[in-house]
Amino acid sequence: MQEQLKAIQQEALAKVQEVNNLKELQAIKVSYLGKKGSLTQVLRGMGKLSPEERPIVGEVANQVREAITNAIEEKNTTLENAALEEKLQAEAIDVTLPGRPTKVGGPHLLTKVIEEIEDLFIGMGFEVREGPEVETDYFNFEALNLPKNHPARDMQDSFYITNELLLRTHTSPVQARTMKEYKGEKAFKMICPGKVYRRDTDDATHSHQFTQIEGLFVDKDVKMSDLKGILNLFAKKMFGEERNIRLRPSFFPFTEPSVEMDISCKVCQGEGCSVCKGTGWIEILGAGMVHPKVLEMGGYDPKVYSGFAFGMGPERIAMLKYGVNDIRQFYLNDSRFLKQFHQA
Numbered sequence: 001m002q003e004q005l006k007a008i009q010q011e012a013l014a015k016v017q018e019v020n021n022l023k024e025l026q027a028i029k030v031s032y033l034g035k036k037g038s039l040t041q042v043l044r045g046m047g048k049l050s051p052e053e054r055p056i057v058g059e060v061a062n063q064v065r066e067a068i069t070n071a072i073e074e075k076n077t078t079l080e081n082a083a084l085e086e087k088l089q090a091e092a093i094d095v096t097l098p099g100r101p102t103k104v105g106g107p108h109l110l111t112k113v114i115e116e117i118e119d120l121f122i123g124m125g126f127e128v129r130e131g132p133e134v135e136t137d138y139f140n141f142e143a144l145n146l147p148k149n150h151p152a153r154d155m156q157d158s159f160y161i162t163n164e165l166l167l168r169t170h171t172s173p174v175q176a177r178t179m180k181e182y183k184g185e186k187a188f189k190m191i192c193p194g195k196v197y198r199r200d201t202d203d204a205t206h207s208h209q210f211t212q213i214e215g216l217f218v219d220k221d222v223k224m225s226d227l228k229g230i231l232n233l234f235a236k237k238m239f240g241e242e243r244n245i246r247l248r249p250s251f252f253p254f255t256e257p258s259v260e261m262d263i264s265c266k267v268c269q270g271e272g273c274s275v276c277k278g279t280g281w282i283e284i285l286g287a288g289m290v291h292p293k294v295l296e297m298g299g300y301d302p303k304v305y306s307g308f309a310f311g312m313g314p315e316r317i318a319m320l321k322y323g324v325n326d327i328r329q330f331y332l333n334d335s336r337f338l339k340q341f342h343q344a
């Protein structure tokens with residue numbers, strides 16, 4: 001029996017020596033040490049031995065079991081280490097590889113132009129105010145002298161949410177709200193930049209959503225010459241000291257009188273060219289003296305207070321200043337367009 005045990009040990013150790021994966025090693029373990037393993041089978045026969053032989057054979061059996069167990073454990077460690085080593089090799093990161101370049105963004109051209117305009121007016125004592133984009137019919141139209149039957153309220157022209165709520169069609173309601181807030185007592189200068197919405201078919205010069213900056217100056221004794229002086233300063237700071245302005249008569253329901261302001265064409269210096277369509281002038285904004293009814297609805301006594309207001313489209317200002325030829329460029333998010341202005 002001792003010989004049988006020695007033979008089993010030799011055979012097992014040889015097999016363990018040869019094996020080179022964990023699964024086969026496990027199979028070997030089972031085939032020798034498992035319940036039905038060959039070593040176990042032999043040990044079962046020990047009952048038939050004489051009491052003298054039993055401890056001797058028992059000791060040998062234990063030595064054999066220990067030898068096989070140790071060999072398997074040792075091999076197990078070796079194989080596990082090898083597997084780990086292989087995994088580490090396969091998953092190694094080359095820290096010397098250069099990283100992927102990150103694209104550095106920047107403020108949108110429109111954002112920059114709006115901030116540029118804000119800075120100029122802040123420098124002249126104007127405060128910057130914002131208001132809701134979903135407006136009441138009252139603040140968007142009524143308070144601006146656009147009564148119930150006015151064509152600008154048409155479902156064709158505006159995004160209505162209910163009969164009384166709509167997406168604001170201009171930023172003027174922010175100004176109407178400010179007049180209410182100042183209770184007809186406080187003189188103030190403000191501008192209000194923001195998004196506005198009109199039902200429109202988008203093309204190179206139209207967008208159903210665009211931005212506006214409006215301004216309002218209310219005080220005792222505000223005159224047309226104040227309007228002209230401040231807007232002239234704005235035009236020169238924005239487009240260059242060599243530019244001139246002119247005011248042409250116009251119409252807006254919320255101002256009286258109303259004007260449109262042009263700047264002299266930079267390309268032809270007033271001679272007339274294709275950019276200014278032969279006129280020498282380019283329109284940049286609308287303005288006027290605040291209509292007495294609008295002052296009154298804002299809580300200001302038009303016999304005591306007067307004011308001027310203006311409105312411009314930052315997209316148009318940006319298109320003229322930076323040579324953009326299609327308003328849709330501002331909203332397409334094409335990085336080839338956007339990145340041209342990261343330094344501008």
Ligand code: 2NL
Nearest residue numbers: 172175176254286287309310311312
């Ligand atoms: C334009 C013309 C304008 C105003 C906006 C205004 C606001 C109040 C009172 C009076 Cl609360 N006026 N806003 C006045 C004249 C012109 O905008 O062409 N905008 C793009």
